[in-house]
Amino acid sequence: MSHSASKKSKTIVFFGDSITEFGVLPGGYLQVLNEMLAQNGIAPITCLGAGISGNKIYDLYFRLEEDVLRKNPALVVILIGVNDVWHKVLHGTGTDAEKFEKFYKVILNQLKAANIPVVLCTIISIGEKIQGQNPQDADIDLYNGIIRNLAITYQHPLCDLRKAALDFIIKNNTANVDRGFLTKDGVHLNETGNRIVAENILQNITQIPGLL
Structure with a gap:
C-alpha cells in the first residue's frame, strides 16, 4: 500500500538536527508545544521528534523513508540547515548552497508524492x-x-524562526553579546528560545486545514 493511500495518523514528525533532538527533552520546544496544545484544548495529537545531532540536509534525505514516510504522518515540520552552514567553519565540512537546495527539493518531492503536508522552518541563528x-x-x-x-x-507554510529570533534579539540584546538570550551557545536553544520556537510552530500548525 502506498503512503498516500493509507490513512494518516494524527502524528506530526519534526525532522531535523540536534535542535530537534534536544527538543524532546524536558523544557525542549516539542515538550513546550505539547503543553501548549493541551492548554488550548486541541484534540490529541502526537508530536514525534526525529532529530539527530550533527545532521545536515543530505542526512535527512537518507533517513526520510525510515524516520518519516513509514510513520505516515499527518504533517512534517522540517527544521534543518544550521549544520550545513555552521560546519563549514566548525569542521571544514558543511553543504554548499546548490547541494543544499537540491537535497531539500528531493525531500519535498518525496513528501509531495506521499501526499504529506509540510511546514518549512528557517535557520534560527x-x-x-x-x-x-x-x-x-x-x-x-x-x-x-x-x-x-x-x-x-x-x-x-513557512515558519520564519529566523525573523522571530532577530525581532527578539533587537529588542532584548542591548549588550550585543553572542549568546544567552535565545541560545546556550549561539545555536542550541535555552528556555526562552524553546518557548519562542514552540509558539511560532503552534501558530503555523493550527492553520493547516484538517490537521487539528
Whole structure:
C-alpha cells in the first residue's frame, strides 16, 4: 500500500538536527508545544521528534523513508540547515548552497508524492549578535533565502524562526553579546528560545486545514 493511500495518523514528525533532538527533552520546544496544545484544548495529537545531532540536509534525505514516510504522518515540520552552514567553519565540512537546495527539493518531492503536508522552518541563528555582526550571518541569509523560495515554490507554510529570533534579539540584546538570550551557545536553544520556537510552530500548525 502506498503512503498516500493509507490513512494518516494524527502524528506530526519534526525532522531535523540536534535542535530537534534536544527538543524532546524536558523544557525542549516539542515538550513546550505539547503543553501548549493541551492548554488550548486541541484534540490529541502526537508530536514525534526525529532529530539527530550533527545532521545536515543530505542526512535527512537518507533517513526520510525510515524516520518519516513509514510513520505516515499527518504533517512534517522540517527544521534543518544550521549544520550545513555552521560546519563549514566548525569542521571544514558543511553543504554548499546548490547541494543544499537540491537535497531539500528531493525531500519535498518525496513528501509531495506521499501526499504529506509540510511546514518549512528557517535557520534560527549561529550567534546572537545584531544581524550582520555574527560571522556566518551572510550564509544564514543565503540558505534561509533558499528555504523561503522553496516554501513559495512548493506552496508550503513557512515558519520564519529566523525573523522571530532577530525581532527578539533587537529588542532584548542591548549588550550585543553572542549568546544567552535565545541560545546556550549561539545555536542550541535555552528556555526562552524553546518557548519562542514552540509558539511560532503552534501558530503555523493550527492553520493547516484538517490537521487539528
